[in-house]
Amino acid sequence: MSDSRKHVVIVGGGFGGLWATRALASAEVRITLIDRRNHHLFQPLLYQVATAGLSAPDIAAPLRHILRKQKNVEVRLGEVTGIAADARQVRLADGDVIDYDYLLLASGATHAYFGHDEWADDAPGLKTLDDALHIRRRVLLAFERAEAAETEEERSAWLHFAVVGGGPTGVELAGTLAEISRKTLRREFRRIDPAQARVRLIEAGPRVLANFPESLSEKARAQLQRLGVEVATGTPVAAIDARGYQLGAEFVPARTVLWAAGVAASPLGALLDAPRDRAGRVLVEPDLSVPGHPEIFVAGDLASVKQANGQPVPGVAPGAKQMGAYVASAIRARLGRRAVEPFRYVDFGNLATIGRRAAVVDLRGFKFSGFIAWVFWLAAHVFFLIGFRNRLIVMLNWSWAYFTYQRHARIIFGTGEPARTDAPVPPP
Amino acid sequence: MSDSRKHVVIVGGGFGGLWATRALASAEVRITLIDRRNHHLFQPLLYQVATAGLSAPDIAAPLRHILRKQKNVEVRLGEVTGIAADARQVRLADGDVIDYDYLLLASGATHAYFGHDEWADDAPGLKTLDDALHIRRRVLLAFERAEAAETEEERSAWLHFAVVGGGPTGVELAGTLAEISRKTLRREFRRIDPAQARVRLIEAGPRVLANFPESLSEKARAQLQRLGVEVATGTPVAAIDARGYQLGAEFVPARTVLWAAGVAASPLGALLDAPRDRAGRVLVEPDLSVPGHPEIFVAGDLASVKQANGQPVPGVAPGAKQMGAYVASAIRARLGRRAVEPFRYVDFGNLATIGRRAAVVDLRGFKFSGFIAWVFWLAAHVFFLIGFRNRLIVMLNWSWAYFTYQRHARIIFGTGEPARTDAPVPPP
Incomplete structure (x- = not known):
């Protein structure tokens, strides 16, 4: 179909990509959001799935479902295998080639073993x-x-x-x-x-x-x-x-x-002809665009960005969300031929849980720990979880686990092998 | 440790094996329950996991957890690969050999493709x-x-x-x-x-x-x-x-x-030197023991048993539970040198759900269908689910799904492949 709107391609449905997508809801653009997986994952609670406290679907939601009402978005399950910056095209593993006017790479990070x-x-x-x-x-x-x-x-x-x-x-x-x-x-x-x-x-x-x-x-x-x-x-x-x-x-x-x-940036950063730091993060301009390619942006864990105090923006969810929203505003500014201010990270603080009734919280110098910090951590995580149902279920699971010490997901499965019929049984 | 109690080995933690185990709680025996998986699975709701309405842990519970208070049971994760009936031993895939005085095989059924x-x-x-x-x-x-x-x-x-x-x-x-x-x-x-x-x-x-x-x-x-x-x-x-x-x-x-x-009996039946029907089910004696081996019992989908009316006992959960409980009573009778009545299946009826607000129920000739049958089906399945937490969560999920038409588990995962670091990305 012919469509005069600019095409924004966003790679990655994590905090960076999803927040950018949502912030473009009312913009005069059409968006294609590409992810290798069909869901947005609330990574801060991933360790709870690993330790059998939550089920996998409790901390994930299908990207299509989250974005079903945003008419200017098309969600595409696929893996980006190439970027032709001069032709303004990305290529997918299935051979499809997608043209873009603006590209946002927000494919995150993976773990790294420092050469091991x-x-x-x-x-x-x-x-x-x-x-x-x-x-x-x-x-x-x-x-x-x-x-x-x-x-x-x-x-x-x-x-x-x-x-x-x-x-x-x-x-x-x-x-x-x-x-x-x-x-x-x-x-x-x-x-x-x-x-x-x-x-x-x-x-x-x-x-x-x-x-x-x-x-x-x-x-x-x-x-x-x-x-x-x-x-x-x-x-x-x-x-x-x-x-x-x-x-x-x-x-x-x-x-x-x-x-x-160890954390290393997603290998997609290497597809750009751009300088990267030792962890593979792309060294972006103050407006999060790639040097020499003002139409390509990088956000989230894949971007290497400095704060005003010279420290790098940490690889946490608020950082990725802020970058995603910023890139949306930068694209809107380009469309309106307006200038944009450089990206500025707002640090709301830092929190980490340690276990039952134990956590540490640092809100810009206001520090506390122990039970109060743990309750604060719980509340913040339930609040930021996507989907009312997930919030409800996670609260229920946590209350249950708190009082019984039980972890309901202690079920071994997911070997990826469907049960075989007539499995051979060796003789005794 | 020396232990004068008879040793009952139960293979399979499904309805047959688990009900037998529980019914032996107060018997003067020690029990080893062997299963390839660490959980009891509520199979009647498995299709809900397949269709993304429930999470896997919602319909399963760790066998160890279910049986933690039953002191005469030891749960063993393992795969039976051999039965030496004369020596009264089962062999596991890891090489371990376990002696028994009584053996219950309740390893269920698998799907079969009729030679295809x-x-x-x-x-x-x-x-x-x-x-x-x-x-x-x-x-x-x-x-x-x-x-x-x-x-x-x-x-x-x-x-x-x-x-x-x-x-x-x-x-x-x-x-x-x-x-x-x-x-x-x-x-x-x-x-x-x-x-x-x-x-x-x-x-x-x-x-x-x-x-x-x-x-x-x-x-x-x-x-x-x-x-x-x-x-x-x-x-x-x-x-x-x-x-x-x-x-x-x-x-x-x-x-x-x-x-x-198609359903075929578990291949473990073939490890017994006993007659089997075409689907591989073991043709057992009226007391569910194996011909010639009164110390070996078979229960659940692996047993071929006739009802009084000549019809086979159907492969449903109540049948397996009744057989399991019966075998426990037969073992108690043997220990007390008492005779046992033959197994008799009590048919409480048959129900099947079809979808939203649609089901059929046949309670010994009292037949109904539609919305009422569906509510009956729901109530029965929640009631029989193991674990109060699971009941609560399943009810919550169903209520949610009923009003929103949503299925929260639409998350694609479980390929069995952990994400690889530095995954190679082919050039564009």
């Missing part, structure tokens, strides 16, 4: 729902294997859970694993005592939650230890394999190592 | 949570592919959903698919109209729900048609491949074919 990709199988990371289900399976199976183990050595290797990386995700995972072993699984096993599990959080730097003020890092460490987590700082993990990990001079047998240490 | 195993990939069946997620992905992706299709032919093949088999599962799937295409997805697509999807239920026999009285089959057909399902009876599907299916002389292009036609 061989660790990926033995130390899974957490970025997608499939990652979360994979970690859930690994953790639940570890307790099963410990129960069936024949030697004390085997048993203790299955009961050693190491989380590499002391940022918010590592802290959340370690705190929740400690709760699972000490509370949730109580009385369910006959040969092992799950409470004997060792949960160890390993941070190469001097403290956990390095982005927080030092006093809150200290609080976080104390709260982790109270929950039963061993915190090891100051030494990087030197090697990981299926049997365990190397920390300093010691090789520690551990069957479950989770990776929460 | 080559259809399995193109016509997935529904028995496990992984099957359900697989079907969910297929169905949701079909609409996405239709939206991206370049030709009218492709589009209509992606929008043709065929369900093979007019039993309760086939009827439920077809009814729900019609609702999804006509209501749930409304306004979400820009190029296709999901309501144009063809949903076809194919039954080789003369009528759907052949286990019900003929008048209810007629009612079911009328209700299906009102929901938008085409019902094709009297002709079997002759071939299925990735492009479509052959029905009589006609090859029908269809990208989504679901299999609800």
